[in-house]
Amino acid sequence: MFKKEYFKNPYTILFLMILSAYIFSIACRFYWIFWASQFNEYFFNNQLMITSNDGYAFAEGARDMIAGFHQPNDLSYYDASLSAFTYWVYKITPFSFETIILYLSVFLSSLIVVPIILIANEYKCSLAGFIAALLASIANSYYNRTMAGYYDTDMLVVVLPLFILFFMIRLVLRKDLFSLICLPFFVRVYLWWYPSSYTLNVSLIGFFLLYSLIFHRKETIFYMSIILMLMTLPNIAWYYQSSIVVLLFSFYALKSEYFKIKFLILLGIFTFIFLIISGGIDPILYQLKFYIFRSDESVNLTHGFMYFNVNQTIQEVESIDSRVFMKRISSSEIVFLASCIGFIWLIIKHKSIILTLPMLFLGFLALKSGLRFTIYAVPVLAFGFGYLVYSLREINLKKYKAMAVNFVIILFVFLSLTPALFHIYVYRAPTVFSKNEATQLDQLKKIANREDYVVAWWDYGYPIRYYSDVKTLVDGGKHLGKDNFFPSFALTKNQRSAANMARLSVEYTEKSFYAPNDSLLRKDILQAMMKDYNESNVDLFLYSLSKPDFKIDTPKTRDVYIYMPFRMASIFSTIASFSLINLNNGKLDQPFVFSTAYPLGRENGEIILSNGVALSDDFRSLKIDNDISMIHSFIELNSVQQNDYKEIPIDPNGQYYLFYIKNSPIPYIQFILMDKTMYNSAFVQMFFLGNYDKSLFDLVINTQDVKVFKLKI
Incomplete structure (x- = not known):
């Protein structure tokens, strides 16, 4: 048994807080495992499949690293950070590859609790960090992008900058050499893990420089830390960077008296010039073009054709409204507002917390540039919430009994976590592919x-x-x-x-x-x-x-093979936009209609569809925005796989074709409304109707979910 005095040790308490918050985060993420395990369609090779589309890029890279080779120009993520990390986990653990990519995000993303509690501990309020860690680890946007099966670099994309911030704050408070050498190390690791973090790293370093000039302009250790961090940014081999950083750190640690302000300024100017020469500004400009100005680099590259701008079709980079914004960051509007109040109060009490502002601003960028950015604001405002609760507790403890105050605080924290817990319960994300789809692609592997x-x-x-x-x-x-x-x-x-x-x-x-x-x-x-x-x-x-x-x-x-999945019907309208555009002016000169829907109910003799269309109950006409149009043909599909369908001509002058799909593999696609252009498309004719030109194609895979055609020419 542990002695009672052991639990009075502040380091023991700190460890137990971190461990408890870490276990809490992991346990919450295991709920999806429990739920998804009920469905056989989510399993492949005796394991649940992943929920992240991009995760398959790193899975492919890790698979190729395990095999020891890949084909030239196959775009494999061979040697990418997550691929390499997965490769080493596979080599040193007894777990299967599928198990590793399923659970890795559960254990790595939960590490977010560590820097949060450590930062709070630097301010002598570790309880505030513990509360913040509970909230941040399961807040809506962070959970969505780090849940079980979400195999992607997002699992550490917030954890690593929090460690950078921890050592920045620790350096401000302690001015120690350990923090000094850890800063460039974590900046380098973050850049390796997530190359797109370049802009955030530059922002953190720049803001730290501004903070140092205002509050610590005569202390050389701050300028040295900035130079060491900047040394990790140039586009040169990591071992050159590491050598320079270690040498500079060693000279400073042993002979700090030689590192005067003027010398550090000259060294800093040289480092900055070298950074520019090595192309250090280019990644920032690219991020601004894509996410802020929404420009498509392909237009600049071609100097001719104006292709469809892809970033307008990605939900993650679309602006969001304020209510969704607040819920994604703090799981509820009330907790969000409380967090903002607490964060302001935290700045008043501990000014060094303003070093987190670059992450907060990046999170608020979601209001313009897409919901994917909200995860960066999650831990920062969680700090605010934790500190507000902590401050209220400290005030009340002076007036009331500790037991009563603690009970109220625990109840308040639980109620604040409830929206996030409920979100975890209802956020039942499917796997990227169904078992049948994965099986058919595995079959294609044996053919191609x-x-x-x-x-x-x-x-x-x-x-x-x-x-x-x-x-x-x-x-x-x-x-x-x-x-x-x-x-x-x-x-x-x-x-x-x-x-x-x-x-x-x-x-x-x-x-x-x-x-x-x-x-x-x-x-x-x-x-x-x-x-x-x-x-x-x-x-x-x-x-x-x-x-x-x-x-x-x-x-x-x-x-060459052409892959046509049933699920593509839900996005086919977007797909068509890329080739029906006028390449000379970038405008959609060929309007078209392709819309999927499911029935919502009947009203006044009409079938109301989810896409806003009202069908007459005899399927002869439809109404869109009170405009009535006749249907050209009604196509009833009994089986896509067997090409079992019945086409009923209605009005040769009608503008639309209406497909009704019985036994649809996707419940929200039961009706498809399209015009003649879409009806004659290769996808509709070959997949839904089975009308393919046998002189051009061979049907090599045929199921209700997927059809794959082999090109003959």
């Missing part, structure tokens, strides 16, 4: 070779490469407008155009990997095609692909 390509929408690029071990044109990291144009064209246009474009885009993509950097092929594949086929007008070139006499002169080097 590693050098073959699968043409599919970018949402499915990473999972396809992971399960089928093939190449893809696009994925979650390569999906600018100029990239997405080709799969969109192949899925949206008629079958001959689709076949020709699938072949050309694959062959030219492979050629582009070996083209000189200044080649037109490296800038824009479509323009390179036009040049080789002696066509200067893009519309004429694209139209020529639909002609039977169009001859592909480009040599065939590999097989």
Whole structure:
């Protein structure tokens, strides 16, 4: 048994707080495991599948590292941070690969409690940190991006900058050499783990410099810390960076008297110039263009065609309203407001906490640039909430009995955590793919070779490469407008155009990997095609692909497959936008209709659909915004796999085709409304109706969820 005095030791109490908060965070994340384990469709290879689409990129990279090789130009995340970390976990633990990628986020993301409590401990209010850690670890946005199965770099994307902030605050309060050397170490680790953290790292360093100039301008250790952190930013090999940092730190630790203010200023100027020369400003400019100004880099690269701007289609970078914003950060509006009050009070009491403002500002950027940024504000405002509760407790303890006050505080904290706990209960995210979809891709792995390509929408690029071990044109990291144009064209246009474009885009993509950097092929594949086929007008070139006499002169080097999942129907309208755009002016000159829906009920003899359309109960007409239109044809699908459907002509002058899908594998897709352009698309004809040109394609996989066609040309 432990002695009673042992629990009075402040370090013991600190450890128990960290351990308790860590276990709490892990336990909350295990709820999804418990819930998802009830559904067989979420399992593959005897383990639950992951819930993060991008996670399959790192899973592919880790898989290739375990195998010891990968194909040239296959876009594998070989040696990426999370891939490498997973590889080492796999090598030193007895767990299966699928188990590691499922649970890794549970244990790494819960580490957020450590720096939060440590920072609070520096302010002699570890209880405030404990309360903040409980809230931050399960706040809506942080939980959503770090839950079980969310295998992505998000699991440490907030933890690591919090450690940087901890050592900054510790340096301010203690001015110790340990904090001095830990700062560049964690900056370097953060950049390795998440290269996009470059902007936040620069912001943290810049703000720390401003803070030092205002409050500690005569203390050399602060300038030295800034120089050491800046040394980790240049685009040079990590071992060069480490050598420079260690040498400078050693000289400063042994001969600090030589490091006068003037010398440090000159050293700092030299470091900053070197940072600029090495391209240190470029990542910041790119982030500003993409998230703030919403520009598409592909337009600048091509100097010609104006492709569809992809960042307008990503929900994570869309602005959000204030209520959603507050709930994602603090799980409820009341807790959010209390957190803001507490954070202001914390600044008044401990001015060094303002070093967290870059993270807070990045979190507030979500109001303009997308909900993905809210996770950065979560721990900062959680600090505010924890400190407010702590301060109220300290005030009340002076007037009332400790037991009564503690009971009230515990009750208040529990009630504040309840919205987050309820969110965990209702946030039952599905796996990226169903068991059947993963099984079919695993089957494709046995059919296709590693050098073959699968043409599919970018949402499915990473999972396809992971399960089928093939190449893809696009994925979650390569999906600018100029990239997405080709799969969109192949899925949206008629079958001959689709076949020709699938072949050309694959062959030219492979050629582009070996083209000189200044080649037109490296800038824009479509323009390179036009040049080789002696066509200067893009519309004429694209139209020529639909002609039977169009001859592909480009040599065939590999097989090409086209992947068509049922789930793609829900986003097909967005997919079509990428190829129906006018490439000369960037406008959508060809309006089209493709809308999925499910019935909400009946009202006044009409069937009300979830997309706002009202159908007549005889399925002959529909009403959109009080405008009545006749239906051209009604198509009733009994089985997509068996091509069992019945088409009922209604009005030859009707504008719309209405699909009714019996036994739909996705409950929210029971009706599909489309116009003639979409009806004639390769996706609709080949997947839903089974009408594919056997001279162009072979059907190699056929299920209710997925169809895969092999290109013959």
